[in-house]
Structure formats: structure tokens, C-alpha cells
Amino acid sequence: MTELPVIEPSALSAVPTGTRDGVLRFYFGPMDCGKSTLALQMNYNHGRQGRRGLVLTKHDRSGGPQVTSRIGLGSEAVEVHDDLDLVALVRGHAPVDYVICDEACFYTVEQIEQLADLTDDHGIDVYAFGLASDFRSQMFPAAQRLFELADEINRLQVEVLCWCGRPGRLNARIVGGRMVRTGEQVVIGDTGHAPVRYQVLCRRHHRSGDLGPSD
Numbered sequence: 001m002t003e004l005p006v007i008e009p010s011a012l013s014a015v016p017t018g019t020r021d022g023v024l025r026f027y028f029g030p031m032d033c034g035k036s037t038l039a040l041q042m043n044y045n046h047g048r049q050g051r052r053g054l055v056l057t058k059h060d061r062s063g064g065p066q067v068t069s070r071i072g073l074g075s076e077a078v079e080v081h082d083d084l085d086l087v088a089l090v091r092g093h094a095p096v097d098y099v100i101c102d103e104a105c106f107y108t109v110e111q112i113e114q115l116a117d118l119t120d121d122h123g124i125d126v127y128a129f130g131l132a133s134d135f136r137s138q139m140f141p142a143a144q145r146l147f148e149l150a151d152e153i154n155r156l157q158v159e160v161l162c163w164c165g166r167p168g169r170l171n172a173r174i175v176g177g178r179m180v181r182t183g184e185q186v187v188i189g190d191t192g193h194a195p196v197r198y199q200v201l202c203r204r205h206h207r208s209g210d211l212g213p214s215d
Helices: 009-014 035-048 086-092 109-122 141-149 203-208
Strands: 024-028 053-057 066-068 074-076 098-101 125-130 152-155 170-175 178-180 196-201
Touching: 024 035, 024 109, 024 141, 035 053, 035 066, 035 098, 035 125, 053 086, 086 109, 098 109, 109 125, 109 141, 125 141, 170 203, 196 203
Parallel strands: 024 125, 024 152, 053 098, 098 125
Antiparallel strands: 066 074, 170 178, 170 196
């Protein structure tokens, strides 16, 4: 009879501790399509079933460490800074079953890799929400990496309309009443006091810079 190998206690640390595979999902869409609302709803639903979660955000319109939606919902959250190690953060809050990542388009590419590590190495479900492209219609680096790594990619189906009635797909940056195409990739607007605001346009009017009839 062949004897079974003896596993030394020191070798157990090399054995993955997760009991199930995690999933990395990315939900994207233009401004006003309900990304933050869905993130809050998902956190509520999972928490109701006894799952333990952590909510993260970056550059929320409120200016604070919270997730807020334009329809008035909100929740406290952990603010993600560029040098924050997300694996260490989540493991420090263990046990965690899932992570909600709002405004994930503003994370670093390295942090997106860390989200994949959480799913692959620790069996944690990660639900990321954010824009796909910036005001120039160019993809955010973090969003591009999510498109490359995510198990599931979902365009949110809440319809946002351009002023002309066509589906709104792209976010235009408005400064001084005019659409701009140059500047920092990330500038927070629509806060009530910032000189910058954003407007969702269809592809045709984003390319032409037509903001529609003035009020």
C-alpha cells in the first residue's frame, strides 16, 4: 500500500485559503445612467443575505469618503488613494465576501490588478462601477484594464439621452459654457461650486461639440 505524503504545518501557508472562486464584474456607462445607485443597491442586497462587504470609492461628487447618487441615496465608503494597496486593505478587514468599487475608472491600473488578485487568490467577489471613457472620448487606463480582465462586462441599461433625443454615450466637459477637449483627464465637476460641469451627448454631437439650444 502506498503511504500518503505527510504535509508539514509550514507548508499549509502555501495552500490557497479560498473555498470558492471569486468573480470580477465591471458595470459601465455614461454619467447619470445609475452606476452609483446600482452599487448601493447591490451592497444592500448582499448585506441583507448576511454577506460581509466593503465599499470603496474615489473622487465622489460629494468630496468625501462616501458613495452618493444623484437620486439622493448614499453610503459611507473607503476613499481610494493612488498608493493604497487594495489587497492589504481588504485583508485587513477580513472576513470579506465582496467588494463594491464605485468610480473604479479613477483607480490606478495597479489597483485594478489588485482587484483581480482578490478574486483569483482570495475568492472575493468584486463589483466595479465607472465610466469607460473621459471627456475626450478616450478610455480611462483603469477602465481599459477592467475590460481586459473582468469576468463579466455590463453596459448599464438605464437610458441617458442627448439633448437631441438620441442615446447619450459620451461625457462632454463644459467650462464657461463651452465644450473643451484639452486639460487634465480627471477634473471633478457638477458639485454646485466647481466651474466645471459635464453633459452627456450622443456621438454625433460630442464630435461636433454641439451642446444644443441654450436655455
